[in-house]
Amino acid sequence: MNAITPEQLKARNRGRWTLVALFGLFFGAMALAGLLRFSGWQPTAHRNTGQMIEPHLDVRALPPTLASGQPYPWKSDSQVWRILVAPSLGCAAECVTLSQDLAKVWQLFGHRADNVEILWLGTPPAEVQGLPALRALQPQPELRAVLPGVDDAAGTPVYVVDPNGFVLMRYAPGFELAGLRKDMATLLKLK
Structure with a gap:
């Protein structure tokens, strides 16, 4: 061997x-x-900029009514995501700026903009009333009351509602528009 x-x-x-x-x-x-x-x-590329609401808030039992008096269905045939704004009664200049910023974000969605609606509880500022995605809703104290942190002393928060009527995220007053756009772009890719 x-x-x-x-x-x-x-x-x-x-x-x-x-x-x-x-x-x-x-x-x-x-x-x-x-x-x-x-x-x-999680890597920063996968983080939400909005605050995730856990568990998701089910608002299907509180269907809003459009300013015209017609009911607004949470569940529809198309996959429509919503950006919900529930301003306080004293919201004036801040709401004008917020509405203009949301209009810019909506336009940046490009071909996916048809899948996003902006819901405004109450009368929206005149500066954005011609925006195609804007849906003015009649004031609904019961819907407003269930939204977490809606009466924030810092200003008006914004919420993201999925196509089925669940509130998924909250954006604190003064949030970065790029963060909302990024989060919504990610959600719009979901089928």
């Missing part, structure tokens, strides 16, 4: 250590990914 030379022994050991290193690298990366996943960490 042939004896193993020292060079062959070194080569065999080097191959084994390479295999152990590859094994450690592969399973170490999986362990790190699992640790990050279950600790709740």
Whole structure:
């Protein structure tokens, strides 16, 4: 039988250590990914800028009424996402700015803009009343009352409502428009 030379022994050991290193690298990366996943960490590209409402708020039992008096159905045949604004009675200049900002965001959706409506509880400012996506709703104190943080002292929050009538997210007063646009663009890709 042939004896193993020292060079062959070194080569065999080097191959084994390479295999152990590859094994450690592969399973170490999986362990790190699992640790990050279950600790709740997410890359910034996957984070919402709006505050997720958990559990989602079911407002299907509170169907709003359009300013014209016709009922507004939460569930429709098309996949329409809604941006809901429930301003306080004293909202004036802030509401004008907010409505103009929401009109800009809606226009930036491009070909997907037909799948987004802006619901305004009460009378919207005159500056945006011609916006095709704007739906003025009659004031509904019971709907307004269930929205979390609706009477924020800092201003008027904005909510995202899914096509089935669930409030998913809340945007605090003074939120970044780019964040709302990014979150809505992600939601619009869902089928």
